[in-house]
Amino acid sequence: MPVTSVEKDLDKLTITIVADFAAPLQRLWEAYTDPRQIERFWGPPTYPATFLRHDVVPGGRSVYKMTGTTGDEHYGCWEWSEVDAPGSFDVVDWFADESGVPNTDLPATRMSFLFEATDAGSRLTAVSRFATLEQLEQLVEMGMLEGTREAMTQIDTVLADLAAFAADRAADAQLLSDTQVRVSRTIRGSVDDVWRAHNDADLMKQWLLGPDGWTMPVCEVATTVGDSYRYVWQPHDGGEGFGFTGELLESEPPHRAVTTEAMIGTDFPATLNELTLTPVERGTLLTLVITYADADQRDAVLATGMADGMETSYARLEHLIGHSVSA
Structure with missing residues (x-):
């Protein structure tokens, strides 16, 4: 399991997740920036994701849906604020409707992803920031931490799948x-x-x-x-x-x-x-x-x-x- 630590800081209103991978830094970066790859692990196994849009550029947007085992669909979107390849990116993650319009009645999460090379491969540090303690607690109660842990258990398989990023470039x-x-x-x-x-x-x-x-x-x-x-x-x-x-x-x-x-x-x-x-x-x-x-x-x-x-x-x-x- 790649997750090595989870830290919840109620004073700073943050949740920090650190995960280590036996894969090169560039490989990990592209797993997050290629829509074909991130959708294989962004949602937990019972709610796999499909990315309908994925703009890896400041000012860009991503739109994704997670589909449950009974066919129920739940949409989300990212607003990209910073991108420094292959080191980091910042997004705001919203719940959304099927057209990708943010649902402002539910809390948004500001997320920072830091990618670093290590002796054993690479490390991801993901920091989620919340506007209020109530928002943090609401999302935790909705299963955010459990869903994230389950999702991250799938990344190793994606990183090990050489065909997903190999020299095969055919459309x-x-x-x-x-x-x-x-x-x-x-x-x-x-x-x-x-x-x-x-x-x-x-x-x-x-x-x-x-x-x-x-x-x-x-x-x-x-x-x-x-x-x-x-x-x-x-x-x-x-x-x-x-x-x-x-x-x-x-x-x-x-x-x-x-x-x-x-x-x-x-x-x-x-x-x-x-x-x-x-x-x-x-x-x-x-x-x-x-x-x-x-x-x-x-x-x-x-x-x-x-x-x-x-x-x-x-x-x-x-x-x-x-x-x-x-x-």
């Missing part, structure tokens, strides 16, 4: 809910380069092509929130093409962009696409959460081989970045 699509899919891919290159490759039309025409045999004659990029974009692809043989259009809803360079996406010339419902870029030791973790109108639309899109086409494009992007992303 994978994970079902988050009946309407949501998360596509993740580690790309060798900086966050700035990956962001630029998503926002420079000349670069996008070189990599955002899906399977071989296609060109992108139309690439009108939305650069300001509220702007519309338009992308059109055509096959080399001159056959029928297709395209997408949508609106830029959020833009926080170089870490996050949110857009709608609708296929041109059809009445299919638009999707909501949330792109997040996170620096990791091997480059940039690209995370794309796609929200569909319903499960039927989600499954129909996945059946087209979407993930394979995205992997082909991301492989081109990585090659492009390896050549200094020259336009």
Whole structure:
């Protein structure tokens, strides 16, 4: 069990948990900053977590849900205030509704996470701060300490799972809910380069092509929130093409962009696409959460081989970045 000490200081209104791990510092850091990994231990075994958003940047947000054995769902969110990779980060943890809006009727917890290298591996010191003694006692009564202990017992398994952070960078699509899919891919290159490759039309025409045999004659990029974009692809043989259009809803360079996406010339419902870029030791973790109108639309899109086409494009992007992303 990794937890080595738990200290409750009623005068300072803090709870401090120290845990030691036989894993390198960077490995422990990425277990907390990669949504695919933190969700494997953030909730206790009877309430596993799913992270719907995870912005590892000051001013960013995370949204997660914990699902009980009977299917009951409980939501929470983080507001990120400080990030100093791979040494520390500070967040405010709120209870939330299903859209990620904080529930201000329940107490929030200010949490500081300190990561340190040790002779045996690494150490995590997590300090939770409360506004009042009543809030501290309320959360303790709600099972905060027991839940945290149970959750942390799962981290060793995650850290030992080399496949979770290995050199395998192929894009994978994970079902988050009946309407949501998360596509993740580690790309060798900086966050700035990956962001630029998503926002420079000349670069996008070189990599955002899906399977071989296609060109992108139309690439009108939305650069300001509220702007519309338009992308059109055509096959080399001159056959029928297709395209997408949508609106830029959020833009926080170089870490996050949110857009709608609708296929041109059809009445299919638009999707909501949330792109997040996170620096990791091997480059940039690209995370794309796609929200569909319903499960039927989600499954129909996945059946087209979407993930394979995205992997082909991301492989081109990585090659492009390896050549200094020259336009």
